[in-house]
Amino acid sequence: GAVVSQHPSRVICKSGTSVKIECRSLDFQATTMFWYRQFPKQSLMLMATSNEGSKATYEQGVEKDKFLINHASLTLSTLTVTSAHPEDSSFYICSASIQTSDYEQYFGPGTRLTVT
């Protein structure tokens, strides 16, 4: 149980275009979803936290107009990288949480974004 999927797994786009990444909880309803960014050989950096039906909460230094997050249902959150640039190339990972006593997060497999 507690499976989280991401789509696409890899995407290559041209500079200036926008890319949408989907995150789905397949067998449970997620009260909260998180988006992380992972640079090569580095740890995960939390970008934003989103709850279904409300605006995402962005971490300091993350541009909310560039990284648009929509959490339309309890099983789907999307991250749109707008006007992508090569420096946005990274591994983007989502996670989903059920609001239990220990707030455990279940991670998706990640999306490798390459901006050319």
Place this chain on the structure above:
Amino acid sequence: GNSVTQMEGPVTLSEEAFLTINCTYTATGYPSLFWYVQYPGEGLQLLLKATKADDKGSNKGFEATYRKETTSFHLEKGSVQVSDSAVYFCALSDFGKLSFGAGTTVTVRA
């Protein structure tokens, strides 16, 4: 604020060797503690967790004990296998928000 410090890698071991990865944390409250593992080309998987002081998390031969007095959650395995080669992340959860350590790359040679 909350933070996690874990042993820097990379760590290279022979099969059946003993593995320890140190992890210490700083937190204002009483967080839950986790170890996540990331195998090559895959996403993070929860390896084990502990939700209160003196709890021991264990899975797949790995163990870690929540030590409040030393603010530590060191990961151990008595006999590693080649299949344990991965990146290991220590993390703490404060009301659902995870803070990760930098990750430790472990390579086990046959």
